[in-house]
Amino acid sequence: MSTSVDLAAALPESNPIVNTAVFALFVAITLYVVYRASTRNSSTSDYYAAGSAFNGRQNGIALSGDFLSAASFLGIxxxxxxxxxxxxxxxxxFLVAWLVDLLLIAELLRNTGRFxxxxxxxxxxxxxxxxxxxATSTLVISFFYMLAQMAGAGGLVALLLNIHGGFGQALVIGVVGLIMVLYVLVGGMKGTTWVQIIKxxxxxxxxxxxxxxxxxxxxxSFSNLLSAATDRSPLGEKLLEPGGSYGKNGTTKLDxxxxxxxxxxxxxxxxHVLMRFYTVPNSKEARRSVVWATSCMFLFYLCTLVIGFGAAALVGADEIKGAPGGENSAAPLLALHVGGTLLLGIISAVAFATILAVVAGLTITASASFAHDVYANIFKRGKADPVEExxxxxxxxVVVGVLAIxxxxxxxGQNIAFLVALAFAVAxxxxxxxxxxxxxxxxFNTTGTLWGIYGGLVACLVLVxxxxVMSGAADSIVKGVDFHWxxxxxxxxxxxxxxxxxxxLGTIFGRDKADPARHSEMEVRSLTGIGS
Known part of the structure; x- marks a missing residue:
């Protein structure tokens, strides 16, 4: 088998200028779209929910864009x-997770809530x-999810733009963050939704x-593709069997x-996924969103199956592991093999666009939660001026963007998979x-709500x-110490x-009692959409 150096030498080299140019073109086009979409962003409904002006097809594609992050494209x-x-x-x-989300509570939440x-x-x-x-829960989840995306941008820079220095990667993270904040400031939810659709x-x-x-x-022939992948992989036929990852390197079935x-x-x-259902005008369009989003995700995840085994067959595990991005470099390296510098530039733009769009969606969710829940309803007791809100x-x-940067x-360079998993675990x-x-x-009453949110949040963070993940293992974030139990x-x-x-337990032992009339109203509203 050829070494990764030999394989890399036989290919056209990545051209950072082409990669940057393609990415800059995407940013320019989407910024123009965001500007054109920002004509009405004075009211809270316009800024938070795009005035509920999107139809089911548009919102479904945007939903798939929100859910398909860089981890879905590059990591899988x-x-x-x-x-x-x-x-x-x-x-x-991820696909099962999406179906659980939609079938279980998405439409009910859309009918019950507002923003x-x-x-x-x-x-x-x-x-x-x-x-x-x-708001506390939303901000914590959004921050960790954004942290993973922003750090992922830095990790991909070395391969996509040939920037290996820490300062250069930090600069690119800063640029991605600033563009993301610009999307949110100018376009609100409407502009962010169009970015998601394009992406x-x-x-x-x-x-x-x-x-x-x-x-x-x-x-x-898919069989031919699988045969070539197993011939090239160090795992051989075991590449097609369970156990290639789990059950090895100390990872247990319980993990x-x-x-x-x-x-x-x-x-x-x-x-940030649930909030997108507020951008459609009614329950019918919300259900159409489900159909379009599920179809897009099903198609995409089938493509990742072919792309993954194609990378194993054409690129090889040695070259993928030896690249600066590690496993995340499989799709870009495959693009370089099959389409040269231009296709790599396009895939580079897609990867950065994915990060950019997901972070923009997270930012507007975090900002809406603070402004609507904390400022308008806690500080102003529901009497905030819409323009001020x-x-x-x-x-x-802006603050969230700076913190994310x-x-x-x-x-x-740290364990990005941990950050993504933490966001899901906290949620x-x-x-x-x-x-x-x-x-x-x-x-269910107020005490039960508070115990459930804070109890789950604290337990999750303490256990992590x-x-x-934090200490005591070879790949822990904190090296040289062991305080895990x-x-x-x-x-x-x-x-x-x-x-x-x-x-x-909070509900059973709490002194406050549930309001039967409000529960009945919530039940009717969640099932019918009346009053939403």
């Missing part, structure tokens, strides 16, 4: 190329403490084109179950129990801090049931 393709069958489990997990998750949780509870808890379309087109090319190269639980249940409680949201977006620079631990109890349990790398298996238990 790399995991399949290196680990085979076990890597594809991520695709299955944020705090609207839903506080519908039949005491407003101020519940909105404060919901999702380009991502799907790129995935389909590479997939068709790979099928053609192997005689339009996998915990991670899967967090991913599947966490998606149903991600604030939008101004606070924009200021919050600083955090991304500090986390550059499942803090939000899911309270959302389900609020929608379906008549006795004292897990092998929790054996699992993801706390979902413990923290998620714990949050349900906290919500239950």
């Amino acid at each position: 393709a790399g995991a399949i190329a290196i680990h085979g069958y076990d890597g594809f489990l991520y695709s299955i997990g 944020t998750m705090g609207d839903v949780l506080s519908f039949r509870m005491k407003q101020r403490p519940v909105r404060a808890a919901a 999702a379309t380009i991502l799907l087109m790129s995935g389909v084109l590479i997939t068709v090319f790979l099928f053609g190269k192997f005689g339009f 996998f179950i915990s991670l899967a639980l967090a991913l599947v249940l966490g998606a149903a409680a991600l604030p 939008v101004r606070v949201a924009r200021l919050t977006a 600083v955090g991304g620079i500090l986390a550059n 499942a631990s803090a939000n899911l129990s309270t959302l389900l109890y609020s929608l379906f349990w008549k006795r 801090i004292f897990s092998p 929790f054996p699992l790398k993801n706390p979902g298996l413990i923290s998620i049931p714990f949050s349900f238990l906290c919500g239950y």
Whole structure:
């Protein structure tokens, strides 16, 4: 087998100028679209929910753009190329997570709330403490999710733009953050939605084109592609069998179950995904969004299967692991092999566009939660001026953007997968129990809501801090020390049931009583959309 150096020498070199030019073209086009879409952003409805002006098809494509992050595009393709069958489990997990999200609570939340998750949780509870808890949870989840995306941008810079220095990567993280903040400030939810639509379309087109090319190269036979992948992989035939990743390197089956639980249940409680359902005018269009989003994601994850095994066959595990981006470099290296510098430039633009769009969606969610839940409903007690509320949201977006840039620079080169998994685990631990109890349990009260949110949030963070992810393992974030006592790398298996238990006990022992009339109103509203 040729070495990675020999393989790289046989290919045209990556051209940073072409990569930068393609990315700059995407930014210029989307900024123009955002500017054109920002003609009406004075009211809270315009800024937070785009005036509910998008139809189901548009919102469905934007939803898929929100959900398909850089981890979905680069991480899953790399995991399949290196680990085979076990890597594809991520695709299955994310798709199942999306279906759980949609089938379980998405439409019910859309009918009940107005702008944020705090609207839903506080519908039949005491407003101020519940909105404060919901905003805290939303900000923590958004920050960690943004941290992963921003740090991922720095990790990809070395391969895509040939920038290896820490200062250069920090500069690119800063540029990505500033562009993201500009999207949110100028376009609000309407501009951000159009960026998501454009990004999702380009991502799907790129995935389909590479997939068709790979099928053609192997005689339009998936069996031929798999055979070539197993011949090239160090795993051989085991590439197509379970165990290529899980069960090795100290990862236990219990770890996998915990991670899967967090991913599947966490998606149903991600604030930035749930918030997008407020951009459509009614429940009918929300259901159309579900159909379009599911179709787009199903197509995309099928493409990642072909791209991953195609990278294993044409690029090889040695070259992928030896590249600056590690497993994340599989898709870009495949593009370089099959299409040269130009296709690599396009894939580079798609990768950065993916990061840019997801972070923009997270930023507007975080800013809306603070401005709407904290400023308007806690500080101003529901009597805030709409123009002033939008101004606070924009200021919050700037602050969140700066924090994301600083955090991304500090986390550059660290365990990015941990940050993504943490965001899902926090969402499942803090939000899911309270959302389900609020929608379906008549006795659920304010004390149960607060216990469920804060109990799940604190348990999740504490278990992560004292897990092998932080210390005691070769790939821990803190090197040279060992203060872990929790054996699992993801706390979902413990923290998620714990949050349900906290919500239950808080309801049983809390002195405040649930309001039957408000529960009945919430039930009718969630099922019919009347009054939403």
